[in-house]
Amino acid sequence: MPPDDDYRGGSRDADPAGAPHPLLIEPIVRRALEEDLGRAGDLTTDLLIPPGRTAHAAIVARERGVISGLVAAEIAFRLIDPGVHIQRHLRDGEPVSAGAAIASIEGPARGILTAERVALNFLSHLSGVATSTDALVARIAGTGARIICTRKTIPGLRLLQKYAVRCGGGLNHRFGLDDAILVKDNHIAAAGGLGPVMSRLKHHLGPMVKVEVEVDTLDQLQEALALGFDAVLLDNMSVAVMRQAVEITRRRAKLEASGGIALERVRAIAETGVDFISSGALTHSVRSLDLGMDFL
Amino acid sequence: MPPDDDYRGGSRDADPAGAPHPLLIEPIVRRALEEDLGRAGDLTTDLLIPPGRTAHAAIVARERGVISGLVAAEIAFRLIDPGVHIQRHLRDGEPVSAGAAIASIEGPARGILTAERVALNFLSHLSGVATSTDALVARIAGTGARIICTRKTIPGLRLLQKYAVRCGGGLNHRFGLDDAILVKDNHIAAAGGLGPVMSRLKHHLGPMVKVEVEVDTLDQLQEALALGFDAVLLDNMSVAVMRQAVEITRRRAKLEASGGIALERVRAIAETGVDFISSGALTHSVRSLDLGMDFL
Amino acid sequence: MPPDDDYRGGSRDADPAGAPHPLLIEPIVRRALEEDLGRAGDLTTDLLIPPGRTAHAAIVARERGVISGLVAAEIAFRLIDPGVHIQRHLRDGEPVSAGAAIASIEGPARGILTAERVALNFLSHLSGVATSTDALVARIAGTGARIICTRKTIPGLRLLQKYAVRCGGGLNHRFGLDDAILVKDNHIAAAGGLGPVMSRLKHHLGPMVKVEVEVDTLDQLQEALALGFDAVLLDNMSVAVMRQAVEITRRRAKLEASGGIALERVRAIAETGVDFISSGALTHSVRSLDLGMDFL
């Protein structure tokens, strides 16, 4: 089951730059199913639904949102019963209106009932992430800024949450501790200042690693720019100070605004001219999208 | 590292009836660390913090709440460096006020920095669950009702989320599909009515499995009571109808109120006399508790 | 490969209430195959049987019994070679007579020979469990009592052994330490008596957990009944005392007879009116059913 988005699709929503490979998702879905099946499996269904019985159901949105996680839901059904057939009416990254069907499910009733909860748990959580991301993205439309996520993710779901952020129109900051450098005050203190930090990084880092530094003041920003950092994280700065930061920087580095990114304030931040606005809440405080399965 | 609560502690909060055994938590924490370390580990820390350096830090609450997940945070630090020492100032299930220290951390600076984010991700998510549970529990204080959770959990975290619900003063409904029976309308239709359902269950179930049935109407409730179900789920009923259900039941079965359990409405529901009030949002839509690590 | 029993099949034997889901069995079968293949695989077959060669074989009972474990045997063949085709002549839970064919196997000779031993190891062990269970069940036919198993299982095979007990017409007691409460004397002593035990359980247990207590005397039984336990385990009581226990209880709780359940004595126990008779030997001391594979 290869990733199914088509990047020529046109719309942003339909083009989340690739669902994670099934090889990476399947172990996560398998663990979720094992968590639900326990040792004895679905007692209720196994006792009350005859094996030959088939069913026809639809996954339906109970509220408006942006869809993400269909690939995980599909894997859940397939692992429980390869005979369950799913027809997508929407694709990850597309908006759904309240009451609309996201996908049709057809096949053995036992398999559909047994996989239902796990499939919906993935889909409603990830669609929740995509929906909040989309809300932030919509607010800053027309500015040059982009919404990005952080490492403040739900343990075990980082891969999927980062994908959901992309489905909502956001981009990803680093995936973990190993794919980019983010220098914070503890690191600077231990290394003896920003200069020694940079010279040490230059000596030891391979060519494909980007380097960002977190700053609290415009003085620190100046120093970081002089040393050639790829990106600078502006930590909890006011909109006014951020505007100054943008002027000082003159595109010599990418600027990331971080800290207290609420829906009300995000456009003002974006209009300062920063390149990226990062939000932890996108992945750590997720309201799940209300979805359900209706049997037909 | 044995579960550390002492059930003679007195207060409800300090007595969440047992953290899950480390044997069950450790694989979950290990996967979260692997997710963050990736292939190359903590590039920034490994390059900038000298190995012998020690640090002293505190995990601090930025807002009021109920703590849950210290055991997961401790395992995260221990897996990264057994030399990191954690002293708890609070126990899972206890309330914390804004600004208060939850635990002190001392040991190798590298280990503390590398494990920090994963430890906080667990602690702030689970404390978020405990805090919302506690809010519901507080609202119904003095009624005989209890707050319970559902299977609408974050994939991979069910075990820990259910524990967090207990930390917040709630109880757990079933852990999965295999430890109790919950009969819904699809099952009833397939089996040919509630009578055949019950006779089939009686024939096939061992002595240690409880049986609950979901009903929409008082007629269905009557039928369920006559057949001897252990518990009945009242699905999306009004407070008035629930009150009737309680009267009809006369304690012949446990009654569970389900559907649309908002903070504003929960006390009215509890006062109908139902035994349990279940909320999916407790585990599917979690606002994480704002926690941070301060270096001293 | 969905569970294949059809609960409308009619006979008890053909209706063991669901084989465990393949998702749960496959890892067990995979480990058994890895245990047999070692590092280098089936040296003898790989060297002596040409790849294109096909074979036709039958799994045959060398003695009378009740079949269980065909699903595990099928997974063994399928994992070794998906081209091996198995046709069942009987279903799990059905009786087989000496000399009768249980299933026909057709396909690549290499795959059949390599998987043969592991497939038979599962099938003969589980059929052994089902056969002994069936013998006990037959002895108590017509009484209201049911045969149940315990946690005295072969490490790693609990899931499958419990299924085999169902195939033999028995029922399952709890699957593990987490799906029901069984209070023994150590617990009572530590908690300070049966009263404190019950009040603690009432305070901390969710609605879907059943509670049983083990008693040695009729006095303890009286106390347990007064406190409202769901079930009482009568430990090593004489038939006469069990009869009194049944009278005292008046169906206020389920009664389980336990200890020294031999074939000779089981009917006398059942006739006391107890609800369940549990036997550890069903799963801890299993004589495997004599099965073989005949090449045609």
Add this chain to the structure above:
Amino acid sequence: MPPDDDYRGGSRDADPAGAPHPLLIEPIVRRALEEDLGRAGDLTTDLLIPPGRTAHAAIVARERGVISGLVAAEIAFRLIDPGVHIQRHLRDGEPVSAGAAIASIEGPARGILTAERVALNFLSHLSGVATSTDALVARIAGTGARIICTRKTIPGLRLLQKYAVRCGGGLNHRFGLDDAILVKDNHIAAAGGLGPVMSRLKHHLGPMVKVEVEVDTLDQLQEALALGFDAVLLDNMSVAVMRQAVEITRRRAKLEASGGIALERVRAIAETGVDFISSGALTHSVRSLDLGMDFL
């Protein structure tokens, strides 16, 4: 925890040539514990035994036998709580009399109660294997023959069962399909006779693999001896024919008697002069040794 037998111990029983390395046993014990703990762990103990409580217990034999599996029992306790201390009174391979204590256990009561059943399940099963092996070994004392086991083992426990056979004074045949060659009639037929079999083996096998062939008749034995097989399995022969086989062979190959090895017949077989007598029942039809844990 290194293997603990001392080969200078003197007695056969105390010298089972090495318990399997803990690295190999621990995953098996861990899975057995996970199987028993399920998702929520030991509900009864966690709710009713206070954390600080300690206990003192003894593992006691309820009947005479030979001990095997202490290493697995120890790992079970250690994985549940490293604070549980076990003092062995006997070693694997030593005889125990009814009523004697095998080991003393001291430490946290919760840990002891939670691990008890899994520890006993390993110990009573493996001691059952050792005890039956010892019974066969005792019957053939003074003959040159040795008792060996087969690949008819309980899935997942082969490693430990083979060790238990050694504890009972037996030896092991091959561990799986990859560490020796056993040529059966299907292989001979496919290869076109015993001559082609041997020339193919000579061409393809490395120097460290032994080769055995199964024969039904003395003619086949003659042919096998002429071709230089290391060992010959005499399949289901009468004692008289086996005696002839020994004479014909004149120690040119090892002879293994197989098929229907009952306690009554084993000495007669041994006295024919065969080198090895193999029994599948030693590992496939195990009566567990009756052991229990007594709290002091």
Add this chain to the structure above:
Amino acid sequence: MPPDDDYRGGSRDADPAGAPHPLLIEPIVRRALEEDLGRAGDLTTDLLIPPGRTAHAAIVARERGVISGLVAAEIAFRLIDPGVHIQRHLRDGEPVSAGAAIASIEGPARGILTAERVALNFLSHLSGVATSTDALVARIAGTGARIICTRKTIPGLRLLQKYAVRCGGGLNHRFGLDDAILVKDNHIAAAGGLGPVMSRLKHHLGPMVKVEVEVDTLDQLQEALALGFDAVLLDNMSVAVMRQAVEITRRRAKLEASGGIALERVRAIAETGVDFISSGALTHSVRSLDLGMDFL
């Protein structure tokens, strides 16, 4: 996907006595893919190659060699995308000339590009092993000696490297510490001499384990022969001494020449009459075969 060699193929090269079973190889390939995909998968391909795009490519040898590992390469492509179709032009164990195509690949472009590097990493490494083995084998053609490998393998690849040695015309020594005995000087010293070693082995070893001893001198060889070892490893002896060893031995045991086996010296060693010549470098110092993927 069963092993695909046909032992009737005729040529040595086409008959490497069985590729390891896919059940054993797949976890190794899966880990290699996970190592390359990391958390986010193939960023470049997912962003730049449209999902529907197909490609046609050939795996081509850039230099002369012997092929090994096609089965691993195939599993890599299949795990990434089951829609990728591979047509082998050669089989494992067959020679390839510079510029020749080994296999054609056709299917989804994304899958082919994502799996390419891992597939080639396996194929070029294992073909490197087979090619060096073949070079040694060719040098000793016509002597009775055989080339064998050792336990000096690349961690995690022993199974596949040993198969590659067979593809190159060599044979395997033991696969690990558990499938044969190799007695070295430390063992002899600890046991108190070669006599005690042998008596201990005779007492404790099952019938299917071969026993080899390492000797430095002809005196030790004499002693080993007298005690009946199956094989003797001649450690770092000169060609002249090896010739004497062969004379002394008179085929009473297999002789293995070991130590400093260079291409220049191997024929002289083989002509001494030893049975086996073992080389660690075959597996520990592998020059990979230069292969590439050409898109058509």
Add this chain to the structure above:
Amino acid sequence: MPPDDDYRGGSRDADPAGAPHPLLIEPIVRRALEEDLGRAGDLTTDLLIPPGRTAHAAIVARERGVISGLVAAEIAFRLIDPGVHIQRHLRDGEPVSAGAAIASIEGPARGILTAERVALNFLSHLSGVATSTDALVARIAGTGARIICTRKTIPGLRLLQKYAVRCGGGLNHRFGLDDAILVKDNHIAAAGGLGPVMSRLKHHLGPMVKVEVEVDTLDQLQEALALGFDAVLLDNMSVAVMRQAVEITRRRAKLEASGGIALERVRAIAETGVDFISSGALTHSVRSLDLGMDFL
């Protein structure tokens, strides 16, 4: 066991920027041990070395080189027996002369003998990688260029090989497909040219991902520079053309020389002024460093 290098150590060799975290290495070492132990463990040692026996040994270099992999060797000994004590005389990244001791090992003789081969397999392979890297690094001393590795690694060992390259004074290119973008001709063709490639990357990539493009000609280089790629891979260019590339580039992007990097030619390449020189052979064609264990 935290990473043990001290970055203040001074010398390049002693400062390889961090051994991978034990959490990441331990599973790799564990699999290598399981591969060697098989099912039955170290038969020879278990039978011939008494349990209480201790030994003292040294790991000694038989030739000159640079050490890498001590951390893996230590984990191997520790997993087999935590009582084995290792004292390092050198650190990863330091040079060793022929005959010098790298580490002393003391403890239970069984543990030392059983872990020896796996420990040496890691250490000699990784030291081989470090030694060849060091040879290239030494050749280009004084130029501004750095040696880097590729994704042409041994399956399963990428993490450790990349560390070994750092021990030898090299740097790492990307760790896998997910931590940086490398655009090759297939990607360019599919996207419709370098312009569309860049605009697509700009739209979809987060801020922390670097982007490199492979070029064959100076025209492509010009185009790549104009579009703002972070790095350009010069594929198989002559030294003369590379010199032109450096001039054209004027440090607007990092330049990586790739293809046919032999020891003889590397200095000439470095002197062209390229920033990085990448070599696949460093990790795909490794001559292991000759190390041994001497018992004292």
